[in-house]
Amino acid sequence: MVEWIALDGDDTLWHSQDGFEEVEALFREIVAEYVDPDTARAELYATEAANMSALGYGAKAFTISLVETALRLSRGSIPATELDRLLDAGKGLLTRPTRLLDGAAGAVEELAGRYRLLLVTKGDLVHQERKVAESGLAEHLDRIAIVSEKDHDTYRQLLAEEGAPAQRFLMAGNSLRSDVLPVLEVGAWAAYVPYAWTWVHEQVPDGAPDGVPVLSSLAELPGLVAELAAA
Amino acid sequence: MVEWIALDGDDTLWHSQDGFEEVEALFREIVAEYVDPDTARAELYATEAANMSALGYGAKAFTISLVETALRLSRGSIPATELDRLLDAGKGLLTRPTRLLDGAAGAVEELAGRYRLLLVTKGDLVHQERKVAESGLAEHLDRIAIVSEKDHDTYRQLLAEEGAPAQRFLMAGNSLRSDVLPVLEVGAWAAYVPYAWTWVHEQVPDGAPDGVPVLSSLAELPGLVAELAAA
Known part of the structure; x- marks a missing residue:
């Protein structure tokens, strides 16, 4: 009983996850000139996994991992406007309607x-x-x-x-x-x-x-x- | 009673705040070629205040605000290595010994x-x-x-x-x-x-x-x- x-x-x-998938698709598009989509996905998850014990779960941790991975995959050559798009998209997850x-x-x-x-x-x-x-x-x-x-x-x-x-x-x-x-x-x-x-x-x-x-x-x-x- | x-x-x-002060000092140093220290401080806090309802309090919110403000104050010209330093410093707050x-x-x-x-x-x-x-x-x-x-x-x-x-x-x-x-x-x-x-x-x-x-x-x-x- x-x-x-x-x-x-x-x-x-x-x-929830659909929003993360959308942002991840944007991320893959943004880093497409540096790496292929599978690498982009794997590298993003590697960053998230490495950050997890300190950052935990959720959209803020994800946003930090997005920026960090984009800087790494582009060897620092990613334009600031693209980083802004990632920040906006990550933060947007926090205010997305439920x-x-x-x-x-x-x-x-x-x-x-x-x-x-x-x-x-x-x-x-x-x-x-x-x-x-x-x-x-x-x-x-x-x-x-x-x-x-x-x-x-x-x-x-x-x-x-x-x-x-x-x-x-x-x-x-x-x-x-x-x-x-x-x-x-x-x-x-x-x-x-x-x-x-x-x-x-x-x-x-x-x-x-x-x-x-x-x-x-x-x-x-x-x-x-x-x-x-x-x- | x-x-x-x-x-x-x-x-x-x-x-806690001493760690944030240290990272903020690094932030001011990093953006010093774009703005004076008082502007840097005021702009960082303006970002934090704008982000607060979505991001709340704490080191992850602060880290996102650091990167966002540095991009804005430098009009996107900040080198990726400096963004990496900000990310590392912000994340470092989360693993700083208590x-x-x-x-x-x-x-x-x-x-x-x-x-x-x-x-x-x-x-x-x-x-x-x-x-x-x-x-x-x-x-x-x-x-x-x-x-x-x-x-x-x-x-x-x-x-x-x-x-x-x-x-x-x-x-x-x-x-x-x-x-x-x-x-x-x-x-x-x-x-x-x-x-x-x-x-x-x-x-x-x-x-x-x-x-x-x-x-x-x-x-x-x-x-x-x-x-x-x-x-």
Whole structure:
């Protein structure tokens, strides 16, 4: 019997990765005179990975990595106007309007009040708060947890703070790495709701583990939870 | 009778602004061939202020503003090597070792266990968590609140979550704007512990309001709290 339902934000409740993909496409276009698209993509991700422990996740870290990689790939010859375009595009991610995914609002409304409903999301504090506010979903959420990393320690601590037994806690999200695998590790339930794009860092080679429900939209979540209750 | 004591992090428990001042000095040196130092400083702060609602506070926002301002002040003619120096210096703030202020550790140890002790800090989530971990103070803190803004709403919500009556809550910090004025607004106690530098954004024209205790170091905080108890 699930009593706690936790939801991821980016690419689960609202679109996010599509914006990063657009900016990355601009980046590849801008550095096209120095490197081919595959190299551009790989080098950008190498910079992001190298910056991650200090900069964490989110659009500000991404913006810094864009500029840094463009300077490196161009050996410093990139025109300032192109750097300005990258800065503007990166910063633009932070003020992009929040667009909910199909089925997200309905699922949240249906689950609210019947379960303790949590949002568990990582990234920039200011940016995530803005998206929560713009989403219109805040009134339905019992708790908003903006965290720096979503690993098993994060979920273990969250369960402890909530006084939630693992077998009564379900997390739904689009990232196997952040929303599914560490949740299974602590003995809780997870539902996988794939998004069209997955950031390289969130990709998991083997796909969803056996037995993890894969939903085509959050609209299927209330039904899944009802099934778990009946089982 | 104070039962809750909240402490600011940056420039109250550990040094922070000195690092930003160093990087700003490097910035002024780098743009010196385009503008005079006062203009450099004013333009950097204008960029930071314009970026604040989207980017928030902290070293990542500062790094983006450094690059953006240097491009603008040089009309795009700044060499890439200088942009690299700015990126490195800005990112370096995020991995700079955490150095406690004199008196901070002793005060925290003395207060821990006798009061409910909170850290209330704003900035980058990842960076603040790193500083808390490096500070060695986490074991003495009952709660760590990393927030996007420290205004009266933030303190009101914190008091509500803690179930703390305002008159039993005291906040100590180096910023009149973030640690003192909004705390007084909600009817709680505040102690002002000035730091050597105050970021322009945190400066308040009139100085500390009458009656607000001004401490020369956190070492004086346990004595102040004892006085409040006796009064």
